[in-house]
Amino acid sequence: MVKTVVSTALPIGERVVIQKNRITPEGGERPGMKRLCLCTGTHGDELEGQYVCYLLADRIQKNLRCLKGVVDIYPALNPLGIDTITRGIPMFDLDMNRIFPGNNVGPMAEFVAGRIIEDIKGADCCVDVHASNVFLREVPQVRINEKTEQTLVPLARRLNVDYIWVHANATVLESTLAYSLNDAGVPTLVVEMGIGLRLTPAYCEQLADGLIALMAELGLWDGEVPAVKKPVESRDGEVHYCNAEQPGIFVPAVAHGCQLRKGQHIGDVLSPLTGRVAESILSPCDGWLFTLREYPVCYAGSLLARVLGGADA
Amino acid sequence: MIRDILYTLDSPYRAPLEITGFRFGKGEKTVAIVGAIRGNEVQQLYICSQLISKLRALEAKGAITSDNEILVVPSACPYSMNIGKRFWAVDNTDINRMFPGYDRGETTQRIADGLFQHVRGYSYGIQFASFYMPGDFIPHVRMMETGFQSTSLANLFGLPYVLVRHPRPYDTTTLNYNWQMNQTNAFSVYTNQTDRIDEVSAKQAVDAVLRFLSRIGVVRYHCHNGFLASVIDEDQLYSITAPDGGIYRGICHPGDEVTRGDLLGEILDPYTGDVRAPVVSPTEGIVFFGYAQPLVMEHAILYRIIRRLHG
Missing domain, CATH: 2.40.50.100 (RNA polymerase II/Efflux pump adaptor protein, barrel-sandwich hybrid domain)
Incomplete structure (x- = not known):
């Protein structure tokens, strides 16, 4: 079911609407069920996650009997950016991934960021998919702040990525979606793969397999589980x-x-x-x-x- | 006055990027002043140009005191200014989010480092800055709360307000923050324009800097005393946000006194002109910041009010 996470008025006859697709098991949602969130599109020039969202929804919906929990898919956290081929939020100076956990007072971008955090809070895991930028191509990888290494590395190993990079904490990164969610108790993995403004279908398929494996690990999936790669793991040095x-x-x-x-x-x-x-x-x-x-x-x-x-x- | 090229970056398709500095006096590194770091900071460039003109005249008549050097850098981003872009045009990164910089890093990290290596080590650092939200301020001095800030020094500018901001993570890569981390007393001076020139507030900024330089004993300059500044904590400003989107008609302006219930502005239906939402002051105080665009989104910050507290 498509739900509105947050909606806010633009100046002239339009609203910016951030939506999610909530997929629930055949028997419906029950209290205590586990929940996975897949989000992407914070940077409007990174599109790999769009196809991943489609693939995961398609796989789950074709095997709905295997779903044992709730999956929320947020394909476009920055819909205006995606629509205008703009990395940031149009007419807003700051990178959207530097304003979390947001702010209930405003401005619009920080208000929206706050509502996104509130909507995801309480989930058992979140995966935030990025696609490098328009300059660089990346192998599928999970990047993990060393502060959350112990919790996240075991989950990242299920995601079928080629590489897990544990990096040092940097103050400026304390305002990312992932940092804010991890701080709020939602284990959140940041995936970087492919390149901006393009799709790399093989990588998207690879990550979709990994998401099914992660769901199985979390107890949200009891269907067939794809085999996952053993990733290379490293630290900054x-x-x-x-x-x-x-x-x-x-x-x-x-x-x-x-x-x-x-x-x-x-x-x-x-x-x-x-x-x-x-x-x-x-x-x-x-x-x-x-x-x-x-x-x-x-x-x-x-x-x-x-x-x-x-x-x- | 000595004119120096502080930093050069070669380009594949343009003449080299050059950051130019102007030095006055000689001896101890006393004051570094930086103007435009973003490409639309025309007012900030203009203020520096007027300041350089004044300092050159003061130096010619021997009014810069001995063993003090003043460095003025009018623009760190002539490349962006020349093509009408606010940020570094190649990757849209903000040089003022790259400090202290890194000489082996990405291009804008190298530019930030190239500038910072020249402006660090001064006792005082002054930046003419612009804000990340569109709007006008009461002219003021802004400083980060880092434990190294001194509001009494900020008072020497003689502007009506000194605002202290609790740094958020994205502030930790600004010039102001990194100056303070490197033991420079750092001040950001805000006037009420960015991409247009406002002569009145530009003159106010030039006077404020000369007053500061005079009061710390770097120049001999006679000026009026200015204001005894009120020090305000940014978190104590009362924010009023847009209850709807539409055409925005601001009625009150920075510096205006308002009382509870005053009409501050209106949001109009963009097609019919009907008032869609009045913007009413919920408090008594002075307008510190006012939104200044004709179109507005819901939740945009329209006003920030310095609340008048009754004892």
Whole structure:
């Protein structure tokens, strides 16, 4: 059943409406039932989660007898952003994923953020799906703040992702949806996969399998459970960053997700004007290329690749 | 006056980004002043230009006291200003959410670092800032509550209000916050415009900074005393939000005194012009912030009122 989570008036004859699809078992919802929330679309330029929402709803609805709890699917936490190909909320300065847990007073974006948190509170688990950005392609991964490592890593292992990255806490990240929900007692996993403004169907299928496995783990599903991958797990210190030092266009020489040897050629930053190689990018270590730049134009500082040292995925 | 290029970033398709600084006096790093960090902060750029003009004249007549250096950086983002974008146009990131910066990080982290390396280490830091919500303020000095803030120093600007903000997580990457974390007394000076020039409040800001510089003994400058500031806690401001969306007609403005029941504004039906919702003051006080856009969404903050408390 499609429900309205929060609705607020826009200036001229329209309301912005954040909706969820509540899927309940054949016998209906009962007190004490477990609840999983799948949310996505906080950043309007990240679309991979849209297909994941469809796939999960479709799988559950085709096997509704296997559902033993409640699943809430929130496909668009920032519907205006998705509709306008805008990462943030149009006409609002702050990143929507930096204003949680929101505010009952306002402005509109913070009011909406507060209502989203209230709606999800009490769930047994939440999965927040992101899609990198328009610049970088990522393998399916779960990113976990070290403060919540003990609770979340066992759940993340069920999600059928390639990689679990436990990262250090940063104050600025204390205003994300995931941080706020974890703080409110809802174990929340952040998935990053694919690339902005596009769908990667294979990754979406992979995560949908993982969501079914997670539901089984949580006692929400007693149907067939897909086999899940054993993810690579790491902490910050093992991740190496390759940033451009020169402006130009980046042309990769290797495939995303490949294994690299230290010193192996990852790609070049080229000058279209002079026809020269401005910079050659070499792997800083033996490892796994889990992030690779897709958008070619770069400045000094543009992230080109991340390599997980020593990993064999 | 010494004009320096503080930071340069090469571009694939444009002339290099240059952040320009203007130094006055010499000796101890006393005051750093930063204008526009966002591309639409035209008023903030203008204020710096007027301040540089004044400081140049003061320096020429020997009115900058010995062993004090003042650095003014009018714009950290000429690239965005030149193309009418508020943020870094390539990835829409906000340089004022990237401090203290990182010289090996992403592009805007490098720009923030490039600026911060030059403006850190001063005893005082002044930023002409703009807010993340559209609207007008009473000119005031804003500071983060970090344990290092000094409201008595903020009083030296002689503006009517000093506002103390409890930092939220997203504030921890602003210039003001990081200045304070690096033992610089940091002040953000807000006037009532951002993307348009308001001569009156720009002059008020220039006068406030010169008054501050005079009172800390950095310049010899005669000016009127300004105000004895009221110090207010941002959390104590009373927020009035829009009860509906529509065309907004503001009636009261920053600085106005209001009493309970006063009509502050109206939200009109955008098609018929009928009053859809009156905006009425629930309290007595002074308007500190007023929304200033013709269209409004429900829940937008229309006013922030400094409540008058009766003893």
